[in-house]
């Protein structure tokens with residue numbers, strides 16, 4: 413009985429904690445100057461991309477969440493449903509760009525330096541080599557119709573790296589993958605410099621990929637999977653013990 417009481421309260425506390433929402437998101441600073449990624453990405457592109465596009469996602473996300481909170485208070489389910497696509501689009505835009513900025517680094521700050529350690533091992537094992545991985549990633553990403561993102565993700569169910577893509581601003585998590593490296597192929601990310609040559613943009617961007625950031629995300633994703641598996645294992649044991657105790661009491 414004590415176990416049940418404690419676990420119920422723990423669950424309620426967790427729901428309260430994770431269920432709480434903040435309606436105020438802010439534009440993160442870039443970890444480098446706008447011109448620092450030149451000549452691969454022009455400073456003008458970076459400034460507009462960050463100050464205008466990413467800022468617009470943040471502003472519209474906050475506005476949508478405020479409207480959602482009002483609709484929820486009024487128990488207006490139709491209005492709540494109507495806001496979901498704006499929240500997905502602008503929330504995805506905020507999440508994706510926040511990852512993208514940190515996935516890149518200037519050449520004089522380790523940008524383009526090949527990965528090492530477990531991430532490099534996994535890339536070599538799954539794709540043959542970094543070069544083959546890039547070739548496959550670029551082929552898949554250049555073919556995205558319209559606007560979207562190319563991704564290297566982590567599939568925690570199979571403990572594998574996955575090359576994937578998402579349309580518009582859909583976050584990679586919507587297809588069950590943990591984002592490690594995202595490349596923005598909306599035209600606003602390259603058009604001022606590369607015009608319609610998306611393939612050239614994709615060919616050059618590897619010179620400024622921050623592989624240590626990608627490796628850090630990979631390590632964290634694997635750690636979280638380990639913790640998740642451990643919790644699931646302990647939870648099953650706990651439930652089994654409660655069931656066993658209940659049977660003895662009865």
Ligand SMILES: [Fe+2]
Pocket residue numbers: 461465509596598600601
């Ligand atoms: Fe973008």
